Amino acid sequence: MGTWFTVEAIDSDTFAISEYNHWEETHCYLVCGTERAVLIDTGLGVGNIKEVVDSLTDLPVTVVTTHVHWDHIGGHRYFDRIAVHEAEKDWLAEQFPIPLEVVKHNLTCLPCDFPEDFALDDYRLFQGTPQEILHDGDCLPLGGRTLTVIHTPGHSPGHCYFYEPERKYLFSGDLIYRDCLDAFYPTTDPQLFWQSVRKVQDLEISRILPGHHELSVPVDIVGRIEKAFRELSQEGKLRQGGGVFQYAGNLAVPNP
Numbered sequence: 001m002g003t004w005f006t007v008e009a010i011d012s013d014t015f016a017i018s019e020y021n022h023w024e025e026t027h028c029y030l031v032c033g034t035e036r037a038v039l040i041d042t043g044l045g046v047g048n049i050k051e052v053v054d055s056l057t058d059l060p061v062t063v064v065t066t067h068v069h070w071d072h073i074g075g076h077r078y079f080d081r082i083a084v085h086e087a088e089k090d091w092l093a094e095q096f097p098i099p100l101e102v103v104k105h106n107l108t109c110l111p112c113d114f115p116e117d118f119a120l121d122d123y124r125l126f127q128g129t130p131q132e133i134l135h136d137g138d139c140l141p142l143g144g145r146t147l148t149v150i151h152t153p154g155h156s157p158g159h160c161y162f163y164e165p166e167r168k169y170l171f172s173g174d175l176i177y178r179d180c181l182d183a184f185y186p187t188t189d190p191q192l193f194w195q196s197v198r199k200v201q202d203l204e205i206s207r208i209l210p211g212h213h214e215l216s217v218p219v220d221i222v223g224r225i226e227k228a229f230r231e232l233s234q235e236g237k238l239r240q241g242g243g244v245f246q247y248a249g250n251l252a253v254p255n256p
């Protein structure tokens with residue numbers, strides 16, 4: 001396990017497993033019930049995240065995927081049971097939408113103190129058949145707690161967030177986080193992204209648990225993001241090729 005991963009307890013049975021040494025600063029979340037656990041995303045695949053998970057729980061673990069982008073599925077290979085939204089099952093099982101060399105460039109484009117046993121030449125994109133297909137509105141019972149799957153396309157076609165009604169936790173993936181919201185990828189639809197952000201406004205949220213960067217995210221950030229998207233749409237700029245836009249909260253809708 002070394003020092004690559006940082007583990008932070010959200011509460012007694014919810015843990016953030018983070019990769020702060022890398023510029024992506026990815027977060028994965030281990031959510032434990034009394035009968036089973038889910039691991040929300042598996043990060044970059046630079047270190048063995050299963051070693052961390054095994055040190056935190058003895059429960060059977062299912063990996064649930066917010067979306068099939070390389071920085072969220074890197075550690076899927078360490079697990080036997082994987083769930084993904086139906087819109088991206090082929091990305092996982094057949095053809096990842098970005099070439100391996102592009103992923104390797106993204107992985108190493110900024111200086112990083114990788115683990116000693118990490119070899120870039122051996123790095124591969126995960127490909128495999130998911131054992132479970134997720135749909136909008138699915139419930140994931142863990143024993144004593146339940147997560148709800150909400151399909152939120154935009155950042156990617158099958159992007160989902162996971163919501164826990166009792167604790168009011170929002171595991172937001174790449175839909176809500178503090179920093180730069182990527183709405184420019186070829187598979188990203190900025191208008192759908194905005195519609196998905198509006199979905200979040202209907203929730204009662206006690207804590208946002210994002211996919212990247214700062215773990216402490218104020219709940220009111222949702223309204224600021226929605227306002228920024230709305231203004232861009234009104235100005236005719238919420239589209240591919242629209243540009244790079246800064247707004248309140250150090251957030252952006254970038255375009256290369």
